[in-house]
Amino acid sequence: MRILVTGGAGFIGSALIRHLIRDSDHEVLNFDKLTYAGVLTSLEPIDADPRYSFIQGDICDADAVRTAITEFRPDVIAHLAAESHVDRSIDGPGEFIQTNIVGTFNMLQQALGYWRELDEADQAAFRFHHISTDEVFGSLGDEGYFTETTSYDPRSPYSASKAASDHLVRAWHETYGLPTLITNCSNNYGPYHFPEKLIPLIIIRALAGDPLPVYGDGSNVRDWLYVEDHARALRRVFEQGAPGETYNVGGNSERRNIDVVRTICETLDRESPRADGKPYADQIGFVTDRLGHDHRYAIDASKIRAELGWEPIETFEDGIAKTVRWYLDNRSWWQAILDQRYDTGRLGKGK
Numbered sequence: 001m002r003i004l005v006t007g008g009a010g011f012i013g014s015a016l017i018r019h020l021i022r023d024s025d026h027e028v029l030n031f032d033k034l035t036y037a038g039v040l041t042s043l044e045p046i047d048a049d050p051r052y053s054f055i056q057g058d059i060c061d062a063d064a065v066r067t068a069i070t071e072f073r074p075d076v077i078a079h080l081a082a083e084s085h086v087d088r089s090i091d092g093p094g095e096f097i098q099t100n101i102v103g104t105f106n107m108l109q110q111a112l113g114y115w116r117e118l119d120e121a122d123q124a125a126f127r128f129h130h131i132s133t134d135e136v137f138g139s140l141g142d143e144g145y146f147t148e149t150t151s152y153d154p155r156s157p158y159s160a161s162k163a164a165s166d167h168l169v170r171a172w173h174e175t176y177g178l179p180t181l182i183t184n185c186s187n188n189y190g191p192y193h194f195p196e197k198l199i200p201l202i203i204i205r206a207l208a209g210d211p212l213p214v215y216g217d218g219s220n221v222r223d224w225l226y227v228e229d230h231a232r233a234l235r236r237v238f239e240q241g242a243p244g245e246t247y248n249v250g251g252n253s254e255r256r257n258i259d260v261v262r263t264i265c266e267t268l269d270r271e272s273p274r275a276d277g278k279p280y281a282d283q284i285g286f287v288t289d290r291l292g293h294d295h296r297y298a299i300d301a302s303k304i305r306a307e308l309g310w311e312p313i314e315t316f317e318d319g320i321a322k323t324v325r326w327y328l329d330n331r332s333w334w335q336a337i338l339d340q341r342y343d344t345g346r347l348g349k350g351k
C-alpha cells in the first residue's frame, strides 16, 4: 500500500511512519509543514529507507496537496497534521481554526477530487483516515466512558476545532461517499514526544532541577496510550476498518495527573538519582489551573477490540519506564529542540 501521512514529523505521525517502515511493506510519503512541532530528527531511524519520502507542505495549500496526492497516488491518506497543544489554543486560537478546520476541509476536497478519478476497484480500496481526539466528547465525571456514540461536547478551542474537523470528515462520507475512517484516541505518550507536553516536560524539568508544575490540585484524570500501541491501532484501522466508521482508541490506563508526575519522579529516582540523594518529588509544585480544564477523559475501546482485534500491549508503568529511559538515552534529540526554539519554562498541558 501507499500511505500519505500528513503531520508525519509530529509525535504520533513519526511513530506511525517508523512503525510502517519497520514492520510493514507499505510505502510512505510524509507531508508536513514543519511548524514548531515538526521534528525531522524523529524520522532519522528510517529516513534512508527507499520506501520513505518527505515533502514540506501546508495542508491549507490546495495546489501543494493536490500535487502531492496526484504524484504519489496513495491508497490511504492518514491525516494527522494539526495544531495539537491545548494551552496554545487558549492563547491563540486562530491557527487552530485555520489548520485543524480549514486544513482538514482542504485535505477532504483534494482527496475527493483524486478519489473520483480512480477506477472502481481503487475507489473501493481507498481510505481517508482522520486522526482525532477523545477531547471532542467533553469532560466526564468520576464514572462512565466515552463510546463512539457519545455526543460531542468540546470545551477548548483545540477540541472544538477537532470536533469541527470530525464533522467535516463524516459529512464528506455521507454526502459524497468518500471512504473515510475516524479514530478518537486518548492522551499519547512515549519516545519523541515534544518537550512542551506533560510527560516529557516533567522528565526534562526534573533532570534540570526545576520546579515541576502540576495544574490545580492534580486530580484531573486522563487515559494514557503508549504511542507505539497507537501506531499499531492506526494501521489496523486503515487496513481493516469499515468505511464511514469511527473507532475509539484507548490505553486502559486512567491516571490522575499528580500520579503521572509521581510515577515519573519515582522512575527517575531509580534510573538517574538526584546528586543530593533527595527524591525528585520534592520538586513538585501546584500552579493555577488551566482555564476550562476538563475533569476526566476515559475511553471505551471495546469496538476496535471486538471488530478489529486491536488492544494496547503496554502497561502504564512499563510505558513510563521505557519513556523515561528513552529521554535519558536520547538527550541530544530533545536538547536540540530546547536549544533551537523552545523554553520549558512554559507550562505543559494535561497531556
Ligand code: NAD
Pocket: 006, 007, 008, 009, 010, 011, 012, 013, 031, 032, 033, 034, 035, 036, 037, 038, 039, 057, 058, 059, 060, 079, 080, 081, 082, 083, 084, 085, 099, 103, 131, 132, 133, 134, 162, 184, 185, 186, 187, 188, 189, 194, 351
Ligand atoms: P504534533 O503537534 O506533535 O504534530 C503535528 C504535526 O503536524 C507537526 O509535525 C506539524 O509540523 C504538522 N503540521 C501542523 N500544521 C500543519 C499544516 N498546516 N500543514 C502540514 N503539516 C502541519 O501532534 P501529535 O501529538 O502528533 O498529534 C497528531 C494528531 O493526533 C493530531 O491531529 C492530534 O489532534 C491528534 N491527537 C493527538 C493526541 C496526543 O496525545 N498527542 C491525542 C489525540 C489526538
